[in-house]
Amino acid sequence: MANTxxxxxxxxxxxxxxxxxxxRRSRIRTFLRKVEEAIASGDQAAAAAALRAAQPEIMRGVTKGVMHKNTAARKISRLAKRVKALG
Known part of the structure; x- marks a missing residue:
């Protein structure tokens, strides 16, 4: 217990x-889940839109110190690769 x-x-x-x-972490996870759900549905347009909405939120987490820069870049890269593969 803090005394001073x-x-x-x-x-x-x-x-x-x-x-x-x-x-903030919860908000980022929500955006990521929306992208995952759009990918799972197989709708490339919806997945691309969800990814475009998620990217600034993820990078905002980097600037606020919630997530490391490379972690965010890796997540965005992997999601973009999966969205592109839908087409």
């Missing part, structure tokens, strides 16, 4: 950051 005032403040800040990051 600064440790209490750090605990509050950590909780706030945790909540924000968790929400």
């Amino acid at each position: 005032p600064q440790a209490r403040k750090r605990a509050r800040q950590n909780q706030k950051r945790y909540d924000v990051n968790r929400a």
Whole structure:
């Protein structure tokens, strides 16, 4: 348990950051799931649209420090490859 005032403040800040990051990660996963579902349905147009919507959200996660740059690039690349293969 945090005893000093600064440790209490750090605990509050950590909780706030945790909540924000968790929400952002969840939002990214939702966009990724939409792309996955569109790919599974076999509709290339819907999959491409879902991927276009997901890309900025994934990269925003990178700028906010939720996800590593290479991880995001890898996810986008693999999804784009799968969407392209539908055509």
